[in-house]
Amino acid sequence: MIPESPNMLEYIPEDFKYWRKYQQEKIEEILGHISNGKKIIVLNAPTGAGKSLYNISVGSILNSLNENNNAFVLTSTKMLQNQYSDEFPEVMVIKGRANYPCKSWEWLYNLRKNEDAKKGKKTEEYAPKTCEDCYKIAKNTKCNFEGICEYKVAKKEALESTFACMNMAYFILAVPNEEVGFENRTLCIIDEAHHIEDTLMNHYTIEITKKRVEKLRKSLKEQKEVNFPKEKWNGILPVNIYFKDIINYAVDAAFENIYEGEAELLNFLKKTVYSDIKLILDKPLVSKDIFFMKVKNQKNLVNMSNLERKQKLISYSKMFLPSNYIDLSESETTRFMDSIEKYQKRIKNAINLFDDLYKIEEIQESGEMGAKWIPTHVERNYGKNVGTHLEKIILKPIDVKDLKEELFDQADFYILSSATLSKQHMKDLGFNEKDYAVVSVPASFPVKNRPLKVINEFNMNYENLNKKDYFKKAVEKLDLILKHHENERGIIHVSSNKLMNDIFKNSKYKNRMIKVTSNGNLLDGIESIDSGLHYHEKNNNSVLISPSLHTGVDFRDDKARFQIIFKVPFMAGDEQVSARRRKDPNWYFGKAVTQMIQSYGRTTRSVDDYSVTYILDKRALHYLKNDNFTPEWVKEAVIKYDTVEDALEDNNCFSKK
Template structure:
C-alpha cells in the first residue's frame, strides 16, 4: 500500500526540501478530491521530478512538453518514460534501401529521414490501384507482443513502444495529433490515469496550430484562383476561399487520376500530397463555418509591392478544442509562469474544480538573479524617436559596463532589433548577433547560439528568445529587457481575445516577461543581472499583482503583498 506520494519520488535522486513541500501540497489536494492541479514553480525547482513522482504514483501516465531540450532532459533523468520523437529524428529505412545507404548516421547527414519517406503509397498492381504499406513499418500489435522484425522502422518502434508502455513522454504536437486525429485508431492504448502537461502556459499556442487555417499565395496560385475576387477582411469570404481551395484540390485529384499520363505512369506521391491539402482545407472550412462567431480573420500580410502573401483565420476561444486533449481522469499542469484564473478561463476549466499549488520561493539566491528596473522611457505605440534613442543609449552604456561578458538583449519585434543595431556604438555593434527562429542568412537559432558560445564578449539580440533557450553560466551574465513584450493588439485576434477574455492580455504579457527573466539563470550556482528599461513594466506589475508567482516576490520587492 502506498503511504505517501513522496515514496514514488525517482529513487536515483534525493528530493530537496522545496520538492518535498510541493509534493506534500499536491498530495493534500488529491486527497481533497481535486483531479486537476496547476503547479506554478520556477526554474531550478525540478518540476520534471515532481511530475515523474505523480506519474509513478498513478501507475499509468502521459507526460507532455513543448521543447526538445526539456524532452531530452526527461529522457536522461527519468528512464521509465518512453519518449516519442518526430520523424525528422530517424533515418528512413525505405529511402536508405533505394539509395543503397547502409549507415544510419550517413543517412541522417544526407537527409534520408522518415519525414521524407512514404509509410504507405498507392501503387498499380494487376491494373488496380492499391495501398502498399512500407515493408519496414511494424504494426502496434507486433510491438506489443514483441514480435516485430529486427529491421523494423525505428520511428514506429519508439512510437508504438511508448503507446503500449504504462508511461510515455510526448511533445505537444505529436500528442495533440493523436488525440485529435488518431484517437479511434489507438483507442486501446490511450487509457491512462493521469496527464502531466509541462510548460502548460504554451498549451493555447499549441492548440491553435490544429484549429483554423493559414492561406498562402502559393496555394491560391496552385488552385488557379484569383485573390482579388475575395474580401480579406470578411470571414464569409475567407470561408468561401477555403471551400474553393478544397474544391480545387478535389478537382485536381479527379483530373489527374483520369488523365492518360496517370493511367500509364501513376504518380501516387503527388496524389497523396494533394489529398492532404484537400483534407486540411475541407476540415478547416467545417470547423470555421460551424462556429463563425469564434473565428477572426487577421489582416493579410503583403510584400513590399503590396502583393498578397498570407492570411490566417484563427479561433478566439480554444476551450472547445482543449477538451479533446484533457481526457485522462487526472491532469497536472506545470509551469514556471502560470496564472490560475486566466488559464482556467482560456481552457474552459471551472476554477472551483482546479487546485493551485504555488512554490513559495525560488531555489536561487536573490543576489544571483537581481532585476534592476531602470525606468528609462515608456516604449509604446505612441513613443517618440527620442524615447527609442534614449533606451538604445542606455543599452550602449550597459554593454560598456559588461564589456568582457556575454549577454542577451530582448525586445518586442524584428524592426526594433534592427533599430537597436543601427544606433549602437560601433564597438558594441560588433559584439551583436541577431538571433531569431528564422534568420536572414539561413542559419538556425542553434547555429547562431553556438557561434555566440565561441565569442567571449558576444551579445545576442532577439525578439524571439523570450523562452525555450538556456543561456546557462557564462553564455550570458547579463540580460537587457529593452521593451515589454505586449501581444500585438493591432492583430485582430489579439483585439478580439482581449475583448472576450480581459485577463488574457495582461497574463500573456506577464508570462512572457517572466520567462525572459529566466533565460540566463539556470541553476543554483548560476548568476546574471537583468535590466528592464521600458517603464511600461510598472503598469504590467500593477495590473498583474494577483498573477505574479510567489517565487518572484523577493526579487521584485513584493514580500509584503
C-alpha cells in the same frame, strides 16, 4: 486510492540522491488533491525548482499502486523531451516522423529517382532521409524495414511505457486517433503548460489559400483566376457572402476534377457529401452531426482495405447510398470501389477541405464581437502592372475555451507544470478557479542572487521608439549597462528583428553583440540559436541579442551574468489579436508578462548561481506587480530605480563569489 503517508524515499528516481527543499511536501500535496478527485492540479514552481522531478515522482507513485496507472508527459520543445529521457530512463520519447532517419533510404531513393526520371528531374535534392519523407513518398507502399523503423520502434516503446513523452502538438493529433494506438492514461503531465493556449490556437488555425483553391481546378480544360477581393473580407468574416462563393467554387471544381468521366461515382458523392456541404453553406445553422456523420463515413471508405470497404459499403448502403446502388452486383460493386481506389488521394484532399469547412461552420455572427473565428488577410504585391491581391486568408478562433476537449479528455488527472502559469492563463483556457487546485512552490534561490531591476526612465511605446532622439537616448543607457558588465557575458531580449537590428546599429558595443533568431540569416549577419550559442561560449564577454531566447535555453553560471529586457514584449497586432484584446485586455497584457518572466528565468539556475536582470521599459512595473499575472517569487525580486545610473550603483543586491 493514495496512501495517506507514502514512504517518499522509495520514489526518488534513480540518479537523484535526496529531495530538494519543498519537494517532498509539495509532492504529498499533489497526491492529496488526486486522492480527493481533483482532475486538474496547477504546479507553479520557479525556475530551478526541479519540476520534472515533481512530475515523474507523482507518476511513479501512482504506477506503484497499480501498474496500469501510466502517464503522458507533454512538453513544448524537443530539448525538454530529451532532458526528460536523459534524466529518467523510464520515460520513452516519441517525436514526429521528421525526427527519425529512414532505414529504407536507398530503396526510396530509387523509387523517387524513377518517378523523377519520367519528369526529367534530378533526384539528389529530393532524396528522402527521414520517416516523414518516406511517409509522403511511399504512403501506400509496405515498408521493407518496418521492424527496425526508428519511428515505429519509438512509438511502440512509448505505447508500452509507464511514461510516454511527446510534444503537445503530436499529442493533440495522435492520441485521440484510435489508429495510432494510444489509450487514455491515468495521468497527463503538461510541462511548460503556459504554452497550452498557443498550441491549441495553432492546431485550429485554418488557411484558405488562392493556390489551394486553384489546385482543385488544375486538370480542367478551362482555367479560371481566383481572386479574393479584400473589401469583402473587412472586419468579421461574412460567412454567407463571399466565403460561400469561394467554397462553392472549390467544391464544384473538386468534384469535376476528381470524378470527371466517372459518372456513377460522381452521382453517388453528389447525393451524399456534396449535397450536405451545399446545405451547410446555404444554411450555416444546419445540424453539424448530420454533416459530420456523412463525412466520417466517407473517410472510413477511403481508409479501409478493398474487402472491408466493400463490406462496409453494403452494410451502410441503406443509410447513405442512393436507392439504385443498394442492389449492385458483385462486379458492379467491384468497379464502383475500384473507382474510389483510383482516386483515393484526390478524395482525401477533398475531404481535408471538407474537414476545414466543418470547422469553419463555427464562423457565424455571435453578439457584439460578431464571430468566434477571425480572418487575417495576407496580401502579395504582383508588381505595378498587376497590383496587390489577397493571397490567403488565415482563420483563427478568437479563443480556445471551447476547443480544449481533445487535450483534456485523454487522462483521469492532469498536472499543469510551469513557472509562469497564472490565473489569467487558466481563465484564457476556460477554467474557473474551482475547476483546479494550485500547488505553489516557493523559490529556493536567494532573492539577492536574482534581482529584477525595473528602470522608471523610458516608456518604450511605439510612438517613442520611432522618435530618433528618444531611441538614441535609450540605447545610450543600454550601453551604460554593457560597459558596467564589460567582462561578463549577457543577453539582450528584444521583441522583434527590427528592434534587434536598430539597437545593433546604434550601440557603441556592437562588436560584442551576436544577433540571433530562431532561423538565422547569415546574409544579414544573424545566427541561428545553436550557432549563436556556440560563438557565445567561445567569448568571455559576448552579448546575445535576440527576440528568440526567452524560453527553452539555459544560461547558468557565467554563460550570462546579466540580462536586459529592452521593452515590454507586447504581441504584434493582427486582426485576431486585436479582436481578442478588445474582448479581454488582460489576456494581451498577461501574454507580455509571461514572456518577461520567461526571459527573467533564463539566468540564476541554481542556488549558488547569480545574475541581474534589467528592464528598461517603465511600463513593466505595473504589470509585474499584478497578482493575476505574476507569481510571488518574481514579485519579491522586483526593485524600482529612477535611472539606469541608480540601478548600476546599487551593487549590494546580489552576491558575487
